[in-house]
Amino acid sequence: MAEAKPRSPPDRKFVTALSRGLEVLRCFGPRDRWLANQEIARRTGLAKPTVSRLAYTLTRLGYLRSSEATSKYALGGAAIGLGFAALGQMDVRRVARPFLQELSQYTKASVHLAVNDRLSMQVVDTYWNSASFVIDIGSRVPVATTSLGRAWVSSLPAPERKRILEAMRVARPADWPVNRKRMEQAFRDFDAHGFCFGLGDWRREINAVAAPLLLPDGAGPIVVGVSGAAFQLEQDVLKRDVGPRLLALLGNVRSGLSPDRELEGG
Amino acid sequence: MAEAKPRSPPDRKFVTALSRGLEVLRCFGPRDRWLANQEIARRTGLAKPTVSRLAYTLTRLGYLRSSEATSKYALGGAAIGLGFAALGQMDVRRVARPFLQELSQYTKASVHLAVNDRLSMQVVDTYWNSASFVIDIGSRVPVATTSLGRAWVSSLPAPERKRILEAMRVARPADWPVNRKRMEQAFRDFDAHGFCFGLGDWRREINAVAAPLLLPDGAGPIVVGVSGAAFQLEQDVLKRDVGPRLLALLGNVRSGLSPDRELEGG
DNA sequence: CACCTCGTTTCGTACCGCGAAACCACGTGC
DNA sequence: GCACGTGGTTTCGCGGTACGAAACGAGGTG
Structure with a gap:
């Protein structure tokens, strides 16, 4: 969240959608394994449909996975892979x-x-x-x-x-x-x-x-x-x-x- | 303009910019610690300016860091944090x-x-x-x-x-x-x-x-x-x-x- | 059934991100 | 010193993408 400056950002280099997507991933602390769409929206301050789309994208890429009973997301294997790639270096x-x-x-x-x-x-x-x-x-x-x-x-x-x-x-x-x-x-x-x-x-x-x-x-x-x-x-x-x-x-x-x-x- | 888009699937839910940004992060294997803009562009197939912007965004968010001598990126602390958040669960x-x-x-x-x-x-x-x-x-x-x-x-x-x-x-x-x-x-x-x-x-x-x-x-x-x-x-x-x-x-x-x-x- | 709550889909529009080309900054050869 | 090559960033107008209000749908509850 934060960073919500719809009017002022002269920063043409900053890719908002990417930032928001990563913000979604950041929601998942060690405490919370499963997060509902709404909870993510609350934490990030994003609109519901936006979260929905971002989560969909992240799921398709393996960074999130969604519970069978739908409507809850957890971090996926790709997130682990990414972290360890960093670690390995x-x-x-x-x-x-x-x-x-x-x-x-x-x-x-x-x-x-x-x-x-x-x-x-x-x-x-x-x-x-x-x-x-x-x-x-x-x-x-x-x-x-x-x-x-x-x-x-x-x-x-x-x-x-x-x-x-x-x-x-x-x-x-x-x-x-x-x-x-x-x-x-x-x-x-x-x-x-x-x-x-x-x-x-x-x-x-x-x-x-x-x-x-x-x-x-x-x-x-x-x-x-x-x-x-x-x-x-x-x-x-x-x-x-x-x-x-x-x-x-x-x-x-x-x-x-x-x-x-x-x-x-x- | 009417008619079809021959190109990509009409998957309105998929957020391209996010996907591309994550693709950039994925470039960094255990082998390659520092990647130049151009190399990232080559691997991802994205245009140079696009990579530039994505890398800029990722750097600002801590997922990448750029070498002092500029022009080379490496994975940053946030990437590690993300992976371990997943691991901790x-x-x-x-x-x-x-x-x-x-x-x-x-x-x-x-x-x-x-x-x-x-x-x-x-x-x-x-x-x-x-x-x-x-x-x-x-x-x-x-x-x-x-x-x-x-x-x-x-x-x-x-x-x-x-x-x-x-x-x-x-x-x-x-x-x-x-x-x-x-x-x-x-x-x-x-x-x-x-x-x-x-x-x-x-x-x-x-x-x-x-x-x-x-x-x-x-x-x-x-x-x-x-x-x-x-x-x-x-x-x-x-x-x-x-x-x-x-x-x-x-x-x-x-x-x-x-x-x-x-x-x-x- | 009416009435919640919560997630997804629609859809028109604003505006965001795209990329060709220009612009820089360095190196290098001559 | 100059032209030239390489590699990264910035500009800028356009196309289409991602946004979000509102509608829709799916479960759950009285």
Whole structure:
């Protein structure tokens, strides 16, 4: 939704129909598997017939599938294919794997690799050893209240940083005062140490530390984080042991990516 | 102006611009990370300015990102987000995990969970213990030459089966004679045992067995497969030990999914 | 049956997206 | 320096596409 500017858009390059179709796909969060036409219309702010046509198109292309009993849609196989095509191109994952595994073993905690998507961090790799608590691949966690998210925001240049904070404020005005305070603390942490903390404010009893990895290929920053039971990962441990190890890991990963084969699609 | 339109079907419901935009995204295979405007135009058969506009739109929405040096695009974070949103709704994965892990341990081989996307099988979960060869999450393998693909085709009703085979024939005419023979053998295997084999014809020295899991939620069949070194997983072992265990596993998974909470979105 | 609710189809019109051609921006050879 | 080649973007008028109000249809309920 939003973006509804029927009068003013001098942006002749922007293809509205495409944008709307993708907006329909975006409706499907992890929470809602089946959405009715009307619900999609409500969420996107589009007219019913429009949704009907877009959904029809998406279904024909395999991005949606419709329940037999009709009138409900769910994400289809093509959507998965698309996401994994994107995932497969992140050779960071391949390079980082052994390091992440090792760190996971050492810390006896979970190690995550995440990318940003709007106001969420999308976990694209997970390693754990005996942790009872697992953020699975595919999980999404909020930017605002996790170390993963804070590390990501911290790594952005000032203007983008500001845009994100503004978006956060608008999205959850009630939480903004506390979020803002925590975020500013995160910036200080990042400047001082190079990593950010998450101390029980996403989930009680879960502490975490995370740091961004900037790649030279123009992609958004990737974030690596360690999380585990608070009694095991006290802030002091995170700051003095886990955090520095995390930074060392990032250095290893960075040099593991051959620095000269950029933009080579082959 | 009266009369007919000789060209496209009068499918007033189909939104062309959306379809084209998604076609652009589809260009990006695992092979090609960066695509130039022209290359996209070539692959999709669209006119250059059209591609330019679609790419612009997709970039603004986060589905693509453009290299600094301009003129090249790669898949962006939103694409990943979309795929994982779809993935997160497959609670099969959650339920199946312990069983898959156990089977992986028992067989000392890799165990995969895959869904179909056109002529590929998309691996959405992987378990391995000490296997040297790993098909990672996100890998795609061909339908035609793998046990995963064969099991999937075997599970389809006759008409769809036919359609897929036809698509396979068109896509790779040269390989069709041998593929057809193998596929027919796969159908016989499936009828006889309930699973299909892959014996070194995708990768030498890799044997595999796979079986489909049909879920009551109207989704396409999901496929579970075991693969490993040929000398460890001889066909006889696959047929007499691993295969039956695989079927038992599917039974467990199926009953693990509470059979009555269908179509219930959040 | 009348009366909901929700999804799809119709249909005329506004306007959106299309693509030939012009326009740029870089490289490259001479 | 210039012509030339290549590859991407912008212009702009036209055709037809996608939009959405309203009509239609399909289930469900009293």
